[in-house]
Amino acid sequence: MTARVPIGIVMNGVTGRMGYRQHLVRSLLAIREQGGLPLRDGSRLWPEPVLVGRNEAKLRDVADRHGLTDWTTDLDAALARPDVSIYFDAQVTSEREKAIGLAVAAGKHIYTEKPTATTLHGAVELARAADTAGVRHGVVQDKLFLPGLRKLDRLVRGGFFGRILSVRGEFGYWVFEGDWQEAQRPSWNYRAADGGGIVVDMFPHWHYVLEQIFAPVRAVTAHVTTHIPRRWAEDGQPYDATADDAAYGIFELDGGVVAQINSSWAVRVNRDELVEFQVDGTEGSAVAGLRRCRVQHRAATPKPVWNPDLPSTDDFRAQWQEVPDNEVFDNGFKAQWEMFLRHVVEDAPYTWDLWAGARGVQLAELGLQSAREGRRVEVTELRS
Structure with missing residues (x-):
């Protein structure tokens, strides 16, 4: 036994x-x-x-x-x-x-x-x-263990993209205010005094995704706002939303890679998954979500022509190829x-480890500083 x-x-x-x-x-x-x-x-x-x-x-x-x-x-x-x-x-x-x-x-x-x-x-x-x-x-x-990002990481390590140029991320969904429909996130998320805010929550995620799959983050420029200033708590009482519910960030990575990620709890979803990243490189591109990952190689890239006078006949989504699982993904x-x-x-x-966690907190702090001061902020290396 x-x-x-x-x-x-x-x-x-x-x-x-x-x-x-x-x-x-x-x-x-x-x-x-x-x-x-x-x-x-x-x-x-x-x-x-x-x-x-x-x-x-x-x-x-x-x-x-x-x-x-x-x-x-x-x-x-x-x-x-x-x-x-x-x-x-x-x-x-x-x-x-x-x-x-x-x-x-x-x-x-x-x-x-x-x-x-x-x-x-x-x-x-x-x-x-x-x-x-x-x-x-x-x-x-x-998020490093999501099937879609595991496949994306596989593409990066296999050299699929050639020289990576940019990463574009879209994350978020509409979180109900709590008055006429119950909110699907706890109210503390929208109170700064309780540690709420989408920058504090999501920038640490974006830090490890960018650092682990692509390259270290060297600078950040962010715009942060509270789109919905009044919400209703679990007891049905209204409260002032003092924490940010949307952040629009530009992250400069080693090697000249530019990442731009929008995070919002005040956006209605018109994409295949709640989070998606598009990566463009000299040899190919990919779009990865929670589970799926699709690619378009340089040799299979179509040649769109801008003509606003005629309706487009291109089915752009059909021009991408699905990346196979090739393994069983556990939770x-x-x-x-x-x-x-x-x-x-x-x-x-x-x-x-906790140092990786600290680097995520650092990026959140610098993102808030960038938004507050209206400028680009460089990321310095943490010392143990």
Whole structure:
């Protein structure tokens, strides 16, 4: 019989949408459903979640729903347990820095959602503290594991594009204001005092997508705004939306690549997926979304002619070729969890640490600075 090796994981924030659905159900519980995580010695690692949160009723409901019994509202007590090795954080952004600091002080390995802190200073201090404590640390960078972006990364590494010229990204959807239809995002996302704002939320994503697939970001120019200034909270009461809900950014990358990404919670979708990136190079182009990726090679590029006096007869979308899967794509959050768990117990390679998280926070801060000052801002290298 295969040996089962338990590993205790404090999961803080599992009553929220992301913490519950992606990290608990579709990651750790999914690993248990497959019989644990196979290790090199033939044993199987068995995650033992310890659910932590502030709302006792919600915690009990989540635990009962999945046959779990280990939950508490006392974070300090959970971190003091010797059978816990990892602390995971999916709380609201404003609560994250303090909790991770406590976990580092308790000697726990750290795995966390992004952004890792509300300020660059806080994010850097967490990374330094974790390094000093000698604990392993990782940051969720889930979009790197999306099938569409996995295929895009495959094209980049295979040299499909030749010299990459530009990246254009469109992300977002209409988030209902909450008056006549319930909002599909929590109200704290639209209050600056609670750590809300699309720049703080999405620029760390764009940072790791650009850095990991293409090249490091060297400068940013951004325009940030709040298109919808009044929204309605979960209790039906109106509130002032003080955080930005749209950002329009230009990112300059190493090698002369120019990336332009629009992010908005006040846009109606007229594209195939909620996020899409078009990459243009001297030898070919690609359009990648969450799952699909289509290409057009230089040799197969048509020759459009501008003539506004006649209707176009070109079916432009039909001129692109679908990139095959060529592999089975697991849930991206689960795949990264498995990599981090192997990093902790087997010293497997892992690059997406708290320093990577800090670089994402840095880009968000610089984007807000660019918008505030109306100028291009260079990105300096972080020092450990």
